[in-house]
Amino acid sequence: MSTGLAISLDAMGGDNAPEMVVRGADIARRRFPQAKFLFFGDEAKVRPLLDSLPDLKKVSALRHTVSVVTMEDKPSQALRSGRGSSMRLAIDAVHNGEANAVVSAGNTGALMAMAKFVLKTMPGIDRPAIASFFPTLRSESVMLDLGANVQCDAENLVQFAVMGNVFARTVLGVREPSMGLLNVGSEELKGHDAVKVASGILRQATLPGKFYGFVEGDDITRGTVDVIVTDGFTGNVALKSIEGAVKLYSHFLRQTFKSSWIAGIGYLLARPAMNALRARVDPRRYNGAIFMGLNGVCVKSHGGTDAFGFANAIGVAVDMVTNGAIEKMREDFALLQAQTSAQAAAL
Amino acid sequence: MSTGLAISLDAMGGDNAPEMVVRGADIARRRFPQAKFLFFGDEAKVRPLLDSLPDLKKVSALRHTVSVVTMEDKPSQALRSGRGSSMRLAIDAVHNGEANAVVSAGNTGALMAMAKFVLKTMPGIDRPAIASFFPTLRSESVMLDLGANVQCDAENLVQFAVMGNVFARTVLGVREPSMGLLNVGSEELKGHDAVKVASGILRQATLPGKFYGFVEGDDITRGTVDVIVTDGFTGNVALKSIEGAVKLYSHFLRQTFKSSWIAGIGYLLARPAMNALRARVDPRRYNGAIFMGLNGVCVKSHGGTDAFGFANAIGVAVDMVTNGAIEKMREDFALLQAQTSAQAAAL
Numbered sequence: 001m002s003t004g005l006a007i008s009l010d011a012m013g014g015d016n017a018p019e020m021v022v023r024g025a026d027i028a029r030r031r032f033p034q035a036k037f038l039f040f041g042d043e044a045k046v047r048p049l050l051d052s053l054p055d056l057k058k059v060s061a062l063r064h065t066v067s068v069v070t071m072e073d074k075p076s077q078a079l080r081s082g083r084g085s086s087m088r089l090a091i092d093a094v095h096n097g098e099a100n101a102v103v104s105a106g107n108t109g110a111l112m113a114m115a116k117f118v119l120k121t122m123p124g125i126d127r128p129a130i131a132s133f134f135p136t137l138r139s140e141s142v143m144l145d146l147g148a149n150v151q152c153d154a155e156n157l158v159q160f161a162v163m164g165n166v167f168a169r170t171v172l173g174v175r176e177p178s179m180g181l182l183n184v185g186s187e188e189l190k191g192h193d194a195v196k197v198a199s200g201i202l203r204q205a206t207l208p209g210k211f212y213g214f215v216e217g218d219d220i221t222r223g224t225v226d227v228i229v230t231d232g233f234t235g236n237v238a239l240k241s242i243e244g245a246v247k248l249y250s251h252f253l254r255q256t257f258k259s260s261w262i263a264g265i266g267y268l269l270a271r272p273a274m275n276a277l278r279a280r281v282d283p284r285r286y287n288g289a290i291f292m293g294l295n296g297v298c299v300k301s302h303g304g305t306d307a308f309g310f311a312n313a314i315g316v317a318v319d320m321v322t323n324g325a326i327e328k329m330r331e332d333f334a335l336l337q338a339q340t341s342a343q344a345a346a347l
Numbered sequence: 348m349s350t351g352l353a354i355s356l357d358a359m360g361g362d363n364a365p366e367m368v369v370r371g372a373d374i375a376r377r378r379f380p381q382a383k384f385l386f387f388g389d390e391a392k393v394r395p396l397l398d399s400l401p402d403l404k405k406v407s408a409l410r411h412t413v414s415v416v417t418m419e420d421k422p423s424q425a426l427r428s429g430r431g432s433s434m435r436l437a438i439d440a441v442h443n444g445e446a447n448a449v450v451s452a453g454n455t456g457a458l459m460a461m462a463k464f465v466l467k468t469m470p471g472i473d474r475p476a477i478a479s480f481f482p483t484l485r486s487e488s489v490m491l492d493l494g495a496n497v498q499c500d501a502e503n504l505v506q507f508a509v510m511g512n513v514f515a516r517t518v519l520g521v522r523e524p525s526m527g528l529l530n531v532g533s534e535e536l537k538g539h540d541a542v543k544v545a546s547g548i549l550r551q552a553t554l555p556g557k558f559y560g561f562v563e564g565d566d567i568t569r570g571t572v573d574v575i576v577t578d579g580f581t582g583n584v585a586l587k588s589i590e591g592a593v594k595l596y597s598h599f600l601r602q603t604f605k606s607s608w609i610a611g612i613g614y615l616l617a618r619p620a621m622n623a624l625r626a627r628v629d630p631r632r633y634n635g636a637i638f639m640g641l642n643g644v645c646v647k648s649h650g651g652t653d654a655f656g657f658a659n660a661i662g663v664a665v666d667m668v669t670n671g672a673i674e675k676m677r678e679d680f681a682l683l684q685a686q687t688s689a690q691a692a693a694l
Contacts, residue, residue: 137595147531150539184494184583192497192580217587221595233539234584236531237577240564241585245592248484248568249628253600256617256624263620270604270613277603281596 005034007317008099011041012068012086013106015304018042021105022049024301024310026056031311032318038099040065040086065089069110071303078110079117087111091118094296101297101317103288105310111300112148112291119296122326124333127152128293129160129232130300131167132239134286136223142167143182143220144292145232146239152231154197157181161202162332163292164227165209170323171316172226176208180215180225182234190214194231205339207332217241246281284309288316293329297321352381354664355446358388359415359433360453362651365389368452369396371648371657373403378658379665385446387412387433412436416457418650425457426464434458438465441643448644448664450635452657458647459495459638466643469673471680474499475640476507476579477647478514479586481633483570489514490529490567491639492579493586499578501544504528508549509679510639511574512556517670518663519573523555527562527572529581537561541578552686554679564588593628631656635663640676644668 009025011018018041025037036059039046043064050057065086069078082088087106093099095118104111112128121128129145144164149156161179168177181199183191191214202211212225220228220238230238257267267274279285283302287309291298297320301313320326356372358365365388372384383406386393390411397404412433416425429435434453440446442465451458459475468475476492491507491514492499499507508526515524528546530538538561549558559572564585567575577585604614614621626632630649634656638645644667648660667673 135595137598150531150537182584184497184580190497217584217589218591218594220588221591230584233531234581237529237564237581238584238588241567241588242564242592244565244568245589246596247565248482249593249596251484252624252627256620259620259623263617266613266615266617266620268613269616270610273603273606273610273613276606277599280599 004036005032005318005321006036006038006099007314008038008090008093008102009040010087010090010102010104010106011039011046012065013104013303014301014310016306017105018046019049020305020307020310022046022053022056023307024314025060026053027307027311028314028318029056029059031315035059035318037061038063038093040090040093063089069107071107073107073110075109075113078107079113082110082114088114088118091115091298094298095119100321101299103299103301103310103313103317105301105303105305105313108300111298115291115294115296115298119294119298122293122295122329122333124337125159125163125293127156127159128291129163131164131290131292132286132288133167133172134221134242135281136221138223140172141220141223141226141228142172143228143230143235143239145230145235146289147232147236148291149232151233152194154194154201157194157198157229157231158201158205158336159293159333161198161211161227161229162207162336163329164229165207166325166328166332167290167292168226169208170325170328171319174226176210177226178210178212179227179229180212180219182220182228182230182238183214183216186214186216198229204343205336207335285312288313290316290320295326297325351383352379352665352668353383353385353446354661355385355437355440355449356387357434357437357449357451357453358386358393359412360451360650361648361657363653364452365393366396367652367654367657369393369400369403370654371661372407373400374654374658375661375665376403376406378662382406382665384408385440386410387437387440410436416454418454420454420457422456422460425454426460429457429461435461435465438462438645441645442466447668448646450646450648450657450660450664452648452650452652452660455647458645462638462641462643462645466641466645469640469642469676469680471684472506472510472640474503474506475638476510478511478637478639479633479635480514480519481568481589482628483568485570487519488567488570488573488575489519490575490577490582490586492577492582493636494579494583495638496579498580499541501541501548504541504545504576504578505548505552505683506640506680508545508558508574508576509554509683510676511576512554513672513675513679514637514639515573516555517672517675518666521573523557524573525557525559526574526576527559527566529567529575529577529585530561530563533561533563545576551690552683554682632659635660637663637667642673644672
């Protein structure tokens, strides 16, 4: 299966696994006819599901696994005792060359720790980062890091910019992505040392994409840039703040439509359009947090998603593989390292 | 004017000053009949406005000032050469005891620098912070710091918690406010050192209010706690991210109602309710960023607001003065210092 497009799936990860995983793969199969699927999980549970989907079964293989990483397992625990787990073996398949990418809806911390341990960090990258994409006023943007590294220096931020840029090219389909550093103001003098130094490096470097400069919190959803670069603390807080704000607004809106019977009729008339709006911001469409910076594609699906959401997480993995994300990152990091060495030699 | 309630106003600060300031004071006068107003500004411009509002004029005094701090002035520049400015003299009035609080819609950086220079930081506080409040699913919450300090240690965060707590008691009317530290997860082990150490201190301390523990980005608008404590970098990004998300949602919603003529009729029927929603989240209702931690009440109004918004910024100042915010902060910081010294002595 090393040629072509093979996706390794942790069939046991997620609230509604394995059914959600198998049905998600079936949706992805229709979208990506070239894809093959390698399931890791409890044969007694997964086999009947595959049997019920003969078209999926034709392009799938199933490996029986005896243990499961639970949501309660600590990353260190999962690393030590999870060697036979569906999650670990699904990751191993990428390392062995049996699969091109792995997708899991299981325990995030355990998946990160295992993927980093097995696939190793790419040369030139100090720390992998979590990236995710979302709708904006303009189109779609990607932000990283979203929580893998709570403290980051300038080098880390520069590396995140390179990774995010590759993501925008390979998944969002942007030819020359713009990158912005998240800060508390757009002036050169604003912010702490890490963002100021990173800005200087990105301004100097000749890399794919365009460095825009500093962006602020409201630029995230405005879509000012394709790639928003920040440390894992700020990125995590910003993304969750946005999710919270959308929930607050939706709640107020529901109350509004319930506030009078005339408003209620208004809602009934607007309902088809409201459903279209809901579909547009449906979090399942943006499902898939990507561990960037490893020697392999690893996508984390939301644990509570359904088959449609899981299929989209598979879609992210397929896009990254098909468009050569790993190769592009290797090239860009070689470029960055050459430029940094040249600058150091010139000093 | 030192007894009673006197509010010092920078009549020249803001996009639509001085008219917006004077009309804002007139709205505030109706709401707070006990208040007196001390205007600092160009007499030729302010006097005619006051003459046109005789009821306001009765409770107002006007001091002619010759210069204005512009939006382009750097804080250092404003400090050096702005001694005769409307902003500086309005702040001086609080220091001299002529007024109990100052409100300005002018240059934020200049106002912070001047207020800190003139009013000085309160004993026990290392750094003042910017606080602001906003609507939540539950009611209203306050968050700080929003950008005064891009890097903060644990002590700073603990002090912000005490300041935010006083704000919730005096402005939001919460008897025993709950406080949460913004973090990337709610578990004890999450986050960087500053939040972990601050959490330990707040858990030990016996202060007014209840320490909730860690909160995440989506807890901000959920209203999980009354006071959200964070460093100025994260707080600024989080608040602006929320503002951006609300704009995105409003934009999508407008598009939704325009997407078909039936949806358009739906909108017409729901319009009165939609207007009520808009009033509920109206940023003018939440106008007023407060510089907490100084020996005096200093409120920054949004520069682009109107008279209604400016009146609300005056309202925040009035609430803080009337409910003894400065005295409460002095008490709480004395309490905190006594506990910290006792702990240090016990070691």
